[in-house]
Amino acid sequence: MAKKTLGLGRGLDSLFAGAEDWGTSIQEIPIGELDPNPDQPRRTFDDESIAQLAASIRDQGILQPLLVVPSAGGRYRIIAGERRYRAARVAELDTLPCIVKDIDVIRQMEIALIENLQREDLNPMEAAKGIQALMKQCGYTQEKVSARLGKSRPAVANLLRLLTLPEEVTEMVRLGLISAGHARVLAGVTGAEEQIRLAHKAADEGLSVRQLEQIAASSKTKKVKKAKKPAALPAELGELQEKILEKTGMKTTLSGSVNKGKIVMQYSSREELERFYDLLQQIQE
DSSP: OOOOOOSOTTHHHHHHHTGGGGTOOEEEEEGGGEEOOTTOSOOOOOHHHHHHHHHHHHHHOOSSOEEEEEOGGGOEEEEEOHHHHHHHHHTTOSEEEEEEOOOOHHHHHHHHHHHHHHHSOOOHHHHHHHHHHHHHHHOOOHHHHHHHHTOOHHHHHHHHHGGGSOHHHHHHHHTTSSOHHHHHHHHTSSSHHHHHHHHHHHHHHTOOHHHHHHHHHHHHHHHHHHSOOOOOOOHHHHHHHHHHHHHHOSEEEEEEOSSSEEEEEEOOSHHHHHHHHHHHHHHHO
């Protein structure tokens, strides 16, 4: 089955297809002169996946060059192709085909994030942090990120919501104990302790996202029912509340007791406020 694309348009394919337009060519660079990108969104690489790629490289070589930028000391920083670089080291290659290009920092971040989103799904937390970095360091809005990555704004917003979760929950997402769908449900739950409790319940019981949604909704309903109802207003204060409304025409709310409490009066127009002012003037006279 063909791998599902993420709607990123031409993405990196346009970069490599247009290498001639850059006025550069593919260069064989010693693998010892290449450095991973410290801003690489992906923080974890599956050993088995790397081993499989290394086996393919031994058999067929590197089919697509890495994209690198010049770095200090005559070295090069990898912008796109770190999985190939890691697999090539396992395959014990001496050199790697690279396209060397001067690219500004913002574009480097975009390329690194797009490559991971397009070629091999990022862990949801890594994707969220990568998008957050684009917004912070590049001054992008959610709309701008959506346009650059070819993702809908709700999809971007849902990823960013994951960053509000407690670290214990985000670690469970990173480890694959719960899915991004579970995490989105938990992001709508109030309270870190409750989020952690439900996360472990979902992982331990193998709950589906739908099941977790139902449990979270049920828990929220119970909390609302348990909420303390305001104490009934004493009869004399109830009468006073009605009289204030009758005399002023303004919605009035009393709370407390006959010894101590609060009166809140609300007006909905300038005319109501002026009428109340006139009443006060009459009292003073």
